[in-house]
Amino acid sequence: MTNIKQSVTDPKRKKNLLNVKLIKREDITNDLLKIWIEKPNGYTFKPGQYCTIGINGIERAYSIVSAPYEKNIELFVELVPENEGGALTPLIWKLSPDDPITIRPRAKGIFVFNDQWQNHLLLATVTGVVPYVSFIRDYIKKIENHEVKNDRHKMHVLMGASYLDEFSYDEELKSAALKYPDLVAFVPSVSRPNESKNSDWSGTTGRVNMLVRDYANDNSLSPNDTLIYACGHPGMIEDVKEKMIPLGFTIDEERFWKED
């Protein structure tokens, strides 16, 4: 496996790139995929940061699902088909275990867990849940290692998707909420409850940006003790800002793409 110190320079791009391999893939739906890639020796990151991976010189940013203590880097990727402008994701969809990928030597990003706040209202659309899974895995590990106490923070994950098969990390988050109810609350919500694909859904319905104000009210989350994080669809982020900033809330955001 590549060591950070042995990074190669791509002559065309003049950047240090490390060579790693795909460990495994898990197809969730036709357009959602989990992948695990080798973590280069010495590669460090904070929960919530992103890595930059590439194939054939095409590079894109991906928030990291895994926590820093894990052996491999786990990513959760949504396909943007070629006819909708996708470049790297159609190549990722063709990957098999052992196929080569590049990764830049350093993780980046400031969308990280902010322990100055007591409550963390974590809003996501589909792949936007990625940084929160990393926050929660990391925090639970620290509780189990007696490095932090269980009663200092509460993470409320409000996750929206069009269809119930897009939740993907729901079982993990439900288990975390059951095992650590003082640390994690998890509310998945489907935005298209009347479509036949969602006929088995009996949970919360509506877009997270439409639910956020009531959720904060019902759970006594105040602007003084609660940081709102919004990750994923830019339209969701804009609407949450419009609704919650006038109420005095502070919002951290991570946009995965720009709206035209």
Ligand SMILES: Cc1cc2nc3c(=O)[nH]c(=O)nc-3n(C[C@H](O)[C@H](O)[C@H](O)COP(=O)(O)OP(=O)(O)OC[C@H]3O[C@@H](n4cnc5c(N)ncnc54)[C@H](O)[C@@H]3O)c2cc1C
């Ligand atoms: C900090 C950061 C973290 C990111 N983390 C993730 C992640 O965890 N998982 C993930 O799947 N993507 C993530 N992305 C988006 C990712 O970098 C790519 O843009 C995306 O995977 C599409 O790559 P592409 O090369 O196929 O298409 P691109 O050439 O990147 O984009 C083609 C077009 O599709 C739009 N687009 C990109 N992503 C989407 C989308 N999901 N839905 C609709 N339109 C889109 C772009 O704005 C552009 O117009 C992240 C982006 C940033 C900036």
